[in-house]
Amino acid sequence: MRAGLVAGGAARVFVEALGARRDARRGLALAAPALLWTAAFFLLPSGAIVLWSLFRREGAELVTDPSLDNYRRFLDNDSFRLAMWNSIEVTLLVTVLSVLLAYPLAWAIANRVAPARQRLWLMLAVLPFWTSYVVRSYAWLLVLAPEGVVNRALMALGLAREPLALSFNQGATVTGFVHFFVMLCTLTIYASLVRIDPRLRLAAADLGASGAQTFLRVTLPLSAPGVAAGAFLTFVICIGDYVTPQILGGNTQLLLPQVILLQISRRADIPMAAALSVVVLLLVTAAYLALARWLTTRRA
């Protein structure tokens, strides 16, 4: 009797387990095409980059004995190292400026615009996001060039006697970048600001907190995920972008992506380009680890 119950229970567990396995297989089968595509065209190429970074070019020949020569060259070569430091400097500056400018904008939309119109204002705030990034950098050139709009305006107003050097330098690169990433960060920060329960702020006020205290102790900490998400996306896209510095930055202070493209197009040195790409990946990983505390992959 008891044995029969136990056997029945065991059978049911077994059937359920079978069902769960079939369910898991079905789910996996549906996800398989996307997973295989990612494996074939993302993981495999990433592995290929690491592998090729261990090869090296000697003259016109490709030497495939694995070695760390490219990395040694990276550490020994001043222009490579300088490009990395330039990249880190520009990217950190852009990330900080973008968050500092985006926060008040996102805050104003979330707190000073009627709820029904917030969506519209947010859309307006990020509308130029849809310009292609090649075109966007070119548009900044129109603004900042020696005979561009800003210089012409300054001279017409008598504020400058000759055109200021606003383009073809690192300042122009930073300006072009910040323009794009202010819009991106406004989106992520706004998203976390509107998720804050307004009753929390009322409670803080009831407990005697001033406006500034409420902001610093309630609003700011609760919007940290939006800030972190915006900062991380800014870092990843900014440190890998070739177009903005190439159009706006001039040729004096190259960034890592420009040096990578130089290896490919000018020298056909794919192994060195691969090694420098690994350096970019390592920098992105460092940024991720720094921000990981606040980055959550919650489902919306």
Place this chain on the structure above:
Amino acid sequence: MMAALARHGTAALVMGPLFAFIYLPVAVLVLFSLHAGSVPVPPFEGPSLHWYRAVLDNDRVTGAAWNSLLVGVLSSALATLLATLAAWGLARHRVPGARALEALLYLPLAVSYLVIGVGLLVAFSTAGIGKSLWAVGIGHVVLNLPLAFAVVYGQCDPGQARLEQAARDLGASEAQVFTRVTVPLLRPAILSAFLLSLTFSWDEFIVAFLLSGFDPTLPVVIWGMLRTGLNPATNAAGTLVFLVSLAAGMAFELFLVGRRAR
């Protein structure tokens, strides 16, 4: 009254300068696309549609626009299809290690486009696959799959599972459940994912630059136009590209907002 004024005052004080900064380059781009002179700098002369005519008569530009559209539509359709199947599979079935699989699908978002492009360049040249629009399309599916997956996955809610179960109880096969229940329920999300992918593919430069060979996409051709310096033709081409993206972006916004409003 004073309080309301103060509220609007701070809002204007904060938003005014930032909006000016955000719109300045776009305004200059569009304004000088209508310039009659041959260098797009002040003082403005015009308006004239001369440079739009010049761009639309340029076979290289229009050919590249068709290439961009072709790559965009095909790669976005494929990315959306793969993303929808994966989202459905992972949201409705209990797959062991689902978190890790999700993380793998999102991973390309955390890697710079340049690195993904260099990786594909290296992998394709190792495998003996030449540069072509197909190679660009494969790359664009990689770039857009995580975004499309995020959009569709975010809209798979448990309430839909009950409707699917009801269809199954009424005798529908799995394929019927998917095409007659799941896809209609997810249609706004699927369309959003497609449109978002399309705008990103349409604008994408670095992967196309590395992989397109002799058949360039529009951003690559515009890149080539920059070599002539400041040129109203580039303004006109840039404005046209912007308008197409804007239309797709607005459509994306409407589908997603329409979905949320329900």
